[in-house]
Amino acid sequence: MEMESWRFLPLAAYLILGTVVGKAGAGTGLYMGPYFPSHQPRNITVHQEAIAYLPCTVNQLGDKSVSWVRQRDADILTVDRYTFVRDDRLTVHFTPDTSTWTLVIKYVQERDAGAYECQISTEPKMAMLVHLNVIALMQVVTVASPTVPQVEVKGASDKYVRSGSTARLECKVSSTVQLPDYIFWYHLGERLLEYDNPRVKMTVSRRGGQGSEMSIISTLIISNAEPSDAGNYTCLPSNLHSATTLLHVLNGQYLPS
Missing domain, CATH: 2.60.40.10 (Immunoglobulins)
Incomplete structure (x- = not known):
């Protein structure tokens, strides 16, 4: 049986070919x-x-x-x-x-x-x-409210939802002279992206007046919650520290009162 001609390419040709493939598709699986x-x-x-x-x-x-x-x-x-x-x-x-x-x-x-x-x-x-x-x-002192910038996930530090229901987490950034450019959400250290999970939706809204009176709220909504959705959730503004909450997804158990 005749062997395919590509099997007899010299080593240099393989190296050149690898370089071309790498430039065309970094991250496709080949290092x-x-x-x-x-x-x-x-x-x-x-x-x-x-x-x-x-x-x-x-x-x-x-x-x-x-x-x-x-x-x-x-x-x-x-x-x-x-x-x-x-x-x-x-x-x-x-x-x-x-x-x-x-x-x-x-x-x-x-x-x-x-x-x-x-x-x-x-x-x-x-x-x-x-x-x-x-x-x-x-610069902060000259503002009307010289309070320390706050980042918090609203509500109790432990949150409970039933399996199949909707989980809603709100991260509020307030008392800051400069609002963040963005707020990222992480689940167990991995950043959440809407296009990776159709059950995940994130919205951002601004509230308040001027300067440090303004606040921004990032809302994370998880539809049809599953046991794999449980764990630590962290919101990280672009210019401030992070805040974390723990989500429990209960399957048949009673919700804590």
């Missing part, structure tokens, strides 16, 4: 090297003394490392899960489900503002810039 997904937050705004979360998602990392570098002094802050500076405010959090390396800065100061590079240890290095903007306390 073609790490890359940054295009839709990622690049500007983060937080209040002084709050917690800053700078996320960096890297797909197909393979055996490479991810580092966070502060651009103003070129200090290497973290490499993979390890912190390399003597600043207890800085840590890195890795979320395996989304392949996201998040630089966490606690008690943010004005000096923390600036650009941060998320680097991949390729040759040459690949980098993505994330800009951190810090709203000083002086």
Whole structure:
């Protein structure tokens, strides 16, 4: 039987072919090297003394490392899960489900503002810039209501619904001089997307007057709740800390009074 001609291609031809296929379809299942997904937050705004979360998602990392570098002094802050500076405010959090390396800065100061590079240890290095903007306390005091920004999932910390019913979670952001650009929802550490689950719907509404009197509410609705929907739900505004609630889906049990 005559063998197909492609089986006799030289090694160099396979390498060239692999490169072409990789450029045409990164993420199709073949490992073609790490890359940054295009839709990622690049500007983060937080209040002084709050917690800053700078996320960096890297797909197909393979055996490479991810580092966070502060651009103003070129200090290497973290490499993979390890912190390399003597600043207890800085840590890195890795979320395996989304392949996201998040630089966490606690008690943010004005000096923390600036650009941060998320680097991949390729040759040459690949980098993505994330800009951190810090709203000083002086700016907050000049507003009519100098209260601390609040992020909360409304209601009790534990919520109960019957299997087959509708679960409704509301995340409220208030007392902030700058409303978030977006609010993401996560279930067990994995970001929720409407197009991934037809039973999930998210809406956003604004309320109040001017400045810190304004608030924004993100509502997560889960139709026909299933046991797999149970667990921790976290809402994360683009410029503030997160808030979490625990959802219980009961199958035949009585709802707590």
